[in-house]
Amino acid sequence: MAGFLLRRLGQSIALLIIVSMIGFGILHLTPGGPLSQYALTPGMTQETMDRIAEQMGLNRPLPIQYLDWAWRLLQGDWGVSYRDQQPVLSVIGRHMFATFLLMASSTVIAIAVGTWIGIKGATHRYSLFDYTATVGAMVALSIPTFWFGLVGIYIFSLELGWLPAGNMYTIGDGSVLDYLHHLILPSLVLALVNIAIWSRYMRTATLDVINQDFVKTARAKGVSERRILMKHVVGNALLPMITLAGMQLPNLLSGALITETVFTWPGMGRLFLDSLGYNDYPVVMGLLMFSAILVLLGNLIADLVAAAIDPRIRLA
């Protein structure tokens, strides 16, 4: 396990370095580069700009600039937001909870529903249910998330009036029930794509397990179908799902951004879009790097958990 841990950790660090290089490259694509924040200041002259460039070390060779930038990143100095002069990391920190809440609740829904559909599809292969689920998953993967959100708001908020059309809580209320009430629609919208993905993988994984010898043995011993399914099949089929959950993290974050925009949900995606609107590049870059690091971390944790459960993975 120690060897696997070190190897996997080394991989993550190597990836982090490449990710930071890509981020640095994009940072230099910004109009005017890191200097752009001063370009709009009234009375700015070229000489002053040149002086600031020198002070900021922007006339140094790119590799040196990169190392400097990466070093500050490591120390937690992610720059200051143009909009409200707050450190980028604390701005991101304030929006993290809302995004995590949304992602967690939609993942719970997606796993529960997706697992059920996948197992039912695999145990009733080529039935009407299986066929509908297969086609339904493909259509679900083709629906733009924001459009599904808009249709959801139209039906459940505007026509039926059952659910709020946006925001995380009602001002002046903010009880747990109120949060949950606001959470239902956005997390269902975000869950749709993931239900499709989870159900497809779960179906395949269940089919893989269901024909293996130990399941036949259990059946031959007279273990009930229900017990076989719950204990042997689901247990074994869920294992690859841990890795899958890690792999789906970037898509989940992308989906969260879209969902937050439609539902004015005060999370990191909403912050990203607002910052783009204000040309607040430090926050945009910060969120880009933060999301990539989050994904690397998520993948690392998923792999370690999978390896802790299944010795075959860490020995491979």
Added chain:
Amino acid sequence: MTAALIQQNSHHWWNSRGMKRFARHRLAMMGVFMLLLLTSACIFGPYLLRYDSLYIDLPARFSAPFTGDHYLGTDPLGRDIAARLLMAGRISLLVGFFAMVLSTAIGTVIGVVAGYYGGTVNSLLMRFVDAFLAFPSIFLLLALAAFINPSPVMITIIIAVTSWMEIARIVEAEVKSLRERDFVLAGRMLGLSNVHIMFRELLPNLIGPIIVAATLTVARAILLEAYISFLGYGIQPPLPSWGNMLNGAQQYLATAPWLAIVPGIAITMAVTSFNFIGDGLRDALDARTDPA
């Protein structure tokens, strides 16, 4: 000699086993049909409609679909939604198609080179693929889109830049499995250059998986364009795209829901078609799932 084999197979490609399997795939055929319908509507439709996509019919603002002269209603400026939908379809489908061509080219070159050379080249290139995959695609796309001039060509390029990784992975895995085959060794013995072996000998064997991945990439590219245009950073008005027709539709959701519903159906139809076709091609071209 591989080339000869390929030629023999592709001599009657429309008559081949793969094509027959594809034609029997009901969903794929439905996809082909929907796609033909959509593309021909987008190509010829605008000439047949009474209104131009830019004509502003102020008295008819916010007409509901199926009520008057405007078949699918009008938008807040009184422009004909049917005309705009078809013109937008031209843009969205073209952006999706060319983004696929470009990302397939990038992914294929990187995948072939990484798979063929192996070793350090492989681990370097594939770590690069992994690093790109670590960025949530919408975050990366929006950051890039905000920094560039959002012309349709640039939007196509940035969509391609953020979606070549899957194809690179697929191609790399295939090349790795073919690298030690006899025909590659024979090519080396004949003194063929590495470039010749990679792109003239190996590549023809990868056409199947690449076509499948490319079809699914069109679906993805259309969705990505819709996402960033919806958020206001993609195709810019007055040029219509399916995504930017939905931009601003949310504020009229209570009074004019068709503004949001109509373009969404078009996007879903187009993306579903490509996903169905891709699924059918995978079943048809992958010998392992051959039931016959």
